[in-house]
Amino acid sequence: xxxxxxxxxxxxxxxxxxxxxxxxxxxxxxxxxxxxxxxxxxxxxxxxxxxxxxxxxxxxxxxxxxxxxxxxxxxxxxxxxxxxxxxxxxxxxxxxxxxxxxxxxxxxxxxxxxxxxxxxxxxxxxxxxxxxxxxxxxxxxxxxxxxxxxxxxxxxxxxxxxxxxxxxxxxxxxxxxxxxxxxxxxxxxxxxxxxxxxxxxxxxxxxxxxxxxxxxxxxxxxxxxxxxxxxxxxxxxxxxxxxxxxxxxxxxxxxxxxxx
Amino acid sequence: xxxxxxxxxxxxxxxxxxxxxxxxxxxxxxxxxxxxxxxxxxxxxxxxxxxxxxxxxxxxxxxxxxxxxxxxxxxxxxxxxxxxxxxxxxxxxxxxxxxxxxxxxxxxxxxxxxxxxxxxxxxxxxxxxxxxxxx
Numbered sequence: 090x091x092x093x094x095x096x097x098x099x100x101x102x103x104x105x106x107x108x109x110x111x112x113x114x115x116x117x118x119x120x121x122x123x124x125x126x127x128x129x130x131x132x133x134x135x136x137x138x139x140x141x142x143x144x145x146x147x148x149x150x151x152x153x154x155x156x157x158x159x160x161x162x163x164x165x166x167x168x169x170x171x172x173x174x175x176x177x178x179x180x181x182x183x184x185x186x187x188x189x190x191x192x193x194x195x196x197x198x199x200x201x202x203x204x205x206x207x208x209x210x211x212x213x214x215x216x217x218x219x220x221x222x223x224x225x226x227x228x229x230x231x232x233x234x235x236x237x238x239x240x241x242x243x244x245x246x247x248x249x250x251x252x253x254x255x256x257x258x259x260x261x262x263x264x265x266x267x268x269x270x271x272x273x274x275x276x277x278x279x280x281x282x283x284x285x286x287x288x289x290x291x292x293x294x295x296x297x298x299x300x301x302x303x304x305x306x307x308x309x310x311x312x313x314x315x316x317x318x319x320x321x322x323x324x325x326x327x328x329x330x331x332x333x334x335x336x337x338x339x340x341x342x343x344x345x346x347x348x349x
Numbered sequence: 350x351x352x353x354x355x356x357x358x359x360x361x362x363x364x365x366x367x368x369x370x371x372x373x374x375x376x377x378x379x380x381x382x383x384x385x386x387x388x389x390x391x392x393x394x395x396x397x398x399x400x401x402x403x404x405x406x407x408x409x410x411x412x413x414x415x416x417x418x419x420x421x422x423x424x425x426x427x428x429x430x431x432x433x434x435x436x437x438x439x440x441x442x443x444x445x446x447x448x449x450x451x452x453x454x455x456x457x458x459x460x461x462x463x464x465x466x467x468x469x470x471x472x473x474x475x476x477x478x479x480x481x482x483x484x
Binding site: 309316 | 444
């Protein structure tokens with residue numbers, strides 16, 4: 090740790106004192122620097138951390154005090170903005186929502202946490218991926234209110250039951266955890282992916298929206314909902330607890346019975 | 350449709366028609382799968398468990414079965430459903446995993462040719478089976 094600190098110091102200077110109750114954990118990060126690396130490589134850091142820390146705190150510690158070149162996205166750091174999606178110990182999670190105490194090994198065994206960029210999207214640097222293919226699929230399903238005719242002079246009224254219909258899919262924060270956990274998306278990037286279907290679902294089942302038919306036609310395509318193999322990776326990955334696979338199945342049912 | 354548009358310049362766009370091919374293929378997999386459970390399990394039960402199991406099967410046994418249109422239809426249905434069900438499954442696997450368009454095209458061609466070959470050969474045998482061929 091100290092050996093690397095001399096060559097590549099952290100961005101905030103010397104390391105702060107280790108707090109009481111801290112344990113040393115190994116953070117193994119899959120890194121890639123397009124300027125020097127031909128292939129991604131693994132870097133390990135032994136750092137002190139509290140069980141109440143989140144994985145994002147560990148990444149901050151590395152970037153601030155050990156190796157300032159570590160690159161990752163984060164913004165709000167509280168599970169709302171959806172910037173810090175990454176593969177933690179092999180599953181897609183938001184780094185700001187995973188607590189270290191849930192990853193610690195039992196007994197005195199050394200804890201190793203592996204962190205990789207989310208799969209299926211091109212890696213720019215370290216944990217930073219190009220989100221453009223993901224947002225392209227999102228835009229393709231028209232994730233906005235589509236109406237025809239004149240705008241009403243009053244608010245578009247909706248019953249509680251009608252609102253409830255798509256409540257689950259309004260929670261999406263577009264972090265890409267679900268889409269990049271999908272095995273079909275890994276191998277075939279032209280698949281719309283769970284996130285795009287979730288956001289289509291949010292408008293297809295909205296009683297105020299009139300674009301359901303257009304969106305259903307888009308998702309009826311070869312790259313649409315029929316590609317889904319119901320592996321439930323997406324439901325497991327969603328940091329907002331959206332029943333993603335269920336939403337995809339509801340879109341399939343709407344297509345099958347021609348009824349929204 | 351009785352929808353009166355009072356803004357003629359904002360017409361209701363017709364949805365782009367893309368065909369229901371993927372929907373029908375998805376539905377076919379479910380329905381043929383259900384039928385195949387009955388057909389294949391029934392077939393395995395008759396061939397391998399009933400009346401002395403696999404040892405009873407010989408030319409005469411098959412000839413006897415195919416004398417009845419019921420068993421001819423059973424085997425025909427099993428052949429067609431299993432071939433199309435399995436072929437469609439492999440088609441989706443090729444669609445998922447082939448990286449290049451040309452690889453995808455040729456793998457699918459190979460698949461389709463083999464499907465047509467096996468289905469036609471099997472159908473031909475079932476309908477033209479001659480129990481006296483050994484004489």
